Amino acid sequence: MSKFNEFKNLSVLYAEDDSELREITTKTLQLVVGHVFSVTDGTEALSVYENNRIDIVILDIHMGSVSGIDVAKSIRKSNDKVPIVIVSGSIATQDLLEACKLNLIEYMHKPIEFNALIKVLYLAVDRLK
Numbered sequence: 519m520s521k522f523n524e525f526k527n528l529s530v531l532y533a534e535d536d537s538e539l540r541e542i543t544t545k546t547l548q549l550v551v552g553h554v555f556s557v558t559d560g561t562e563a564l565s566v567y568e569n570n571r572i573d574i575v576i577l578d579i580h581m582g583s584v585s586g587i588d589v590a591k592s593i594r595k596s597n598d599k600v601p602i603v604i605v606s607g608s609i610a611t612q613d614l615l616e617a618c619k620l621n622l623i624e625y626m627h628k629p630i631e632f633n634a635l636i637k638v639l640y641l642a643v644d645r646l647k
Contacts, residue, residue: 522550525639529553531572533563533589534605535581543576543630550639560584564592572600574642578628579606579613587613590620601642605630 528551534540535558544556551574555566559582567575567589575593577586590602604617607628617625623641626634 522636522639524643525551527552528573528639528643529555529571530574530576531555531557531563531566531570532576533557533560533581533586534578535559536578539629543635546630546632546635550636558582560586560589563589567593573646574601574603574639576603576605576638579604579617580608587616587620590617590622594620599645601645603638603642 530547530551532544532547532554534543540556540558544554547554555570555572557563557566561584563577577589579586586604590604593600593602598621601623602620603624603626604622605626605628606613614625623645624638626638
């Protein structure tokens with residue numbers, strides 16, 4: 519696992535309303551990054567984002583009253599640099615079009631595979647440099 523050393527200082531905000539998926543992905547993230555803030559909805563995601571140092575944001579696109587797109591838009595108002603990844607179970611054109619405007623580093627399909635997650639963390643680290 520030493521090859522993931524550059525991830526050890528990273529703080530990741532992960533928002534997913536599906537508890538099973540959230541648990542699995544959170545555990546996976548915890549293997550490679552320093553700190554994971556795991557939340558269940560967009561409102562909670564914004565609160566955590568505003569009150570903590572977050573290096574990378576991973577958002578489920580559809581969750582409760584505040585979607586991942588809404589969270590990303592809100593974050594982008596104050597920070598156009600933080601790497602944001604949108605995760606979706608569907609590939610809806612409207613969602614993709616909205617996501618394109620948000621300077622995302624990736625649009626991932628659920629469930630997130632380990633290798634895809636690692637790849638996206640490398641992309642994020644490159645973006646942060």
